[in-house]
Amino acid sequence: MKTLEKTWRWFGFNDPITLDDLKQMGVEGVVTALHHIPNGEVWPIEEILKVKKAIKEKGMRWRVVESLPVSEGIKQHSNDYPRLIENYKQSVKNLGQCGTDTICYNFMPVLDWARTDLNYALPDGGESMLFDFPTFIAFDAYILKRPNAEEEYPAQLLEKAKEIYLNMTSAEADKLAYNIIVITQGFIDGVIDGSVSNPKTLFLEFIKKYANINKEKLRENLKTFLDDIIPVAEQVGVRMCIHPDDPPFQILGLPRIIGGLDDFKWLLSANSSPNNGITFCTGSLSAKPENNLLEIIQECGHRIYYTHLRNTTLLDDGSFYESGHMDGSQNMPEIIKALLLEQQSRIESDNSNIRIPVRPDHGLKILHDYQNNYNPGYPLIGRLKGLAEIMGMEKSIIELGM
Numbered sequence: 001m002k003t004l005e006k007t008w009r010w011f012g013f014n015d016p017i018t019l020d021d022l023k024q025m026g027v028e029g030v031v032t033a034l035h036h037i038p039n040g041e042v043w044p045i046e047e048i049l050k051v052k053k054a055i056k057e058k059g060m061r062w063r064v065v066e067s068l069p070v071s072e073g074i075k076q077h078s079n080d081y082p083r084l085i086e087n088y089k090q091s092v093k094n095l096g097q098c099g100t101d102t103i104c105y106n107f108m109p110v111l112d113w114a115r116t117d118l119n120y121a122l123p124d125g126g127e128s129m130l131f132d133f134p135t136f137i138a139f140d141a142y143i144l145k146r147p148n149a150e151e152e153y154p155a156q157l158l159e160k161a162k163e164i165y166l167n168m169t170s171a172e173a174d175k176l177a178y179n180i181i182v183i184t185q186g187f188i189d190g191v192i193d194g195s196v197s198n199p200k201t202l203f204l205e206f207i208k209k210y211a212n213i214n215k216e217k218l219r220e221n222l223k224t225f226l227d228d229i230i231p232v233a234e235q236v237g238v239r240m241c242i243h244p245d246d247p248p249f250q251i252l253g254l255p256r257i258i259g260g261l262d263d264f265k266w267l268l269s270a271n272s273s274p275n276n277g278i279t280f281c282t283g284s285l286s287a288k289p290e291n292n293l294l295e296i297i298q299e300c301g302h303r304i305y306y307t308h309l310r311n312t313t314l315l316d317d318g319s320f321y322e323s324g325h326m327d328g329s330q331n332m333p334e335i336i337k338a339l340l341l342e343q344q345s346r347i348e349s350d351n352s353n354i355r356i357p358v359r360p361d362h363g364l365k366i367l368h369d370y371q372n373n374y375n376p377g378y379p380l381i382g383r384l385k386g387l388a389e390i391m392g393m394e395k396s397i398i399e400l401g402m
Contacts, residue, residue, distance in 0.1 A: 001344055001398050004307070004336075006387065007031045007359040009066060009378065011187060012051070016372055017380050019058045025384060026391075029357050030055045031064045031104075039189055040071040040084050043091040048098045064306055064357050065095060066104040067243070069189045070225065075109055076209055077221045085225070089232045096236025102305055102357065103233075104279045106243040107222050109213070109254040110206045111180075112190055113246040113284075118179055118376045119365075120321050127365040129377055131247055131287070133318040137161035139180055140252055143173045144200055146207065152253055157317065187375045207252055215255040219266065222257065226271040233275040239305045241277045242267060246284040247320070248291070260291045264300045277303040280339075283310035283361050286330050287320045293330060294338055301342040309335070309390055310361035322362050322377070325386035326393070333393045340397060360386030 007029035008022050022030060032051060034043050055062045068091055073080040095103065106112060116139070120130035138161040141149040150158060165173070181192055181199045191206055192199050213221070226240070233240050248259030257263055264278060278300055285291045297304065311328030312320045326332050343356050363382030365374075374380065 001340060002347065002355060003391075003394055003398065004339060004343065004358040005029050005063075005355040006391065007064060007357045008383070008387070009359055011035060011375060011378070013054075016374065019055060019060070021380070023058045023060060025387065027060060027387075029063050030060050031066045031357070031359055032062065033065055033067055033189070035187075035189060039069045039191075040073070040087060042087045043068070043094055045094045045098060048094055048100065052098055052100070062100055064102040064104060065100055066306075067188070068092070068095070068103050068105055070105050070107060072110070072191060072206065072209070074225055075107060075218065075221060076213060077224060078209075085228050088229060092229060092232050092238055092240075093236050096233070096238040101237055102239050102241060104241050104243055104306055106245070107218070107225070107258065108245050108256065109210050109218070110191060110203070111252065111254070112185055112188055114180060114251060115184060115376070116176065116180070118183065122364065125366075126382070128322045128324075129362065130321040131319055133157060134160040135164055135176070136180075136251065138165040138168070139176055141165075143177050144204065146204065146252065149253065160317075184376055207254065210254055213255060215257055218255045218257050219270070222267075223270045226276055230271050230273045230275050234273060239275050239277045241279040241306045243279040243308075244281050244284040246281070246287070248284055248288040249318075259288055260285070261296050261299060264296060264303075268300065268303055274303070277305040279306045279308065280304045281308040281361065282330055282332070282335060283308060283312055283322065286312045286328070287314070289314055289329075293335055297335070297338040297342060301338070304339070304342065304356065307339060307356055307358040308361040309358055310363075310386065322364070324364050324382075325360060325389045332390075333397060336390065336393050337397050340394065358390065360384075360390060 005028050008027040010030050010032045012035050034047055037043055052062050071084045073084045115129040116132045116135040117130040120128045122128055134157055137153050140146055142165040181203045186193045192202055196202050244258045245256040250256050310325055311323050311330050313323040313328045314320045347354050360383045362377035363379050363386050365379045365382055367381045369379035369381045
């Protein structure tokens, strides 16, 4: 039985974790993006080849892009849609012509992912990231002051959120807002970076643009995007892999449309091309208690072309924290086994898309990680620990037939 393809997210030439580091760690595939190209602009072939050449020289490959950002104008199907979609098509063509065959993207409005505590202390002294639902409500209703936000939450959670807010200093409130709007979004090409003077005001303006876009309309816009992009992807041999929403439920009054099995089934029926696929992120999907991740693999495994592995521990009020790779709400050995079986099925059917790229997703901050300014969720030692755990589980499954 073949192993899954071991990959690692690398943030380019300014990443403190170098390609030499990745080679020493046994990484086979580097997952990266052209972070210096503004959202909505074309990724030039020469820039793609520059990165590809650097990776190849270290004995690794660049198969997976994470991410080729989908502009807000595409998600909203704004007046600028024709220009934005043509640029996106050209970027897909350029990537395919350069041999990069898998593109991870998301269709989350405004906010790519959300956490309320980027330095959540664990009992062993390490640090994780926490999404505390009442604290997020405090941000939404009392710090951001989004109109009508208070009407969208259960009274019990709203009361707790108000208590949290009233016990915050102004500095703590500002830090929470800055972490959610800027820090978690800036390094992944979010809509707002640290250069704006009042990020809360601009953030509210982005949210307002979705006032007339509900779940059904956003689904319609995603289908339009797929119908425009997938023929180009087919032409150049690229697989488009949507990333599930993080967290996989509605926040900020914005529609969220990729949160579980029913959403994946809708996606695959909306465009039946085999080039329309899924990024299977165990961390994002596990934050919704009703999601059965093994069932998702069973039902949609044939369209899983890229995988993120990490675990979460769920709390009673809809909160969760990232708990490493092995420990948490999910049985990670069973998930890895299911992915290996899906991969083996492809091999037996002579499918050209044989090995599934997998990477350790967000890692715990431990040991020497505290001495470096890594992006939130992307420390070196914590992710390397996760990679080793994934490889160990996989080896046991293959060799011992677990």
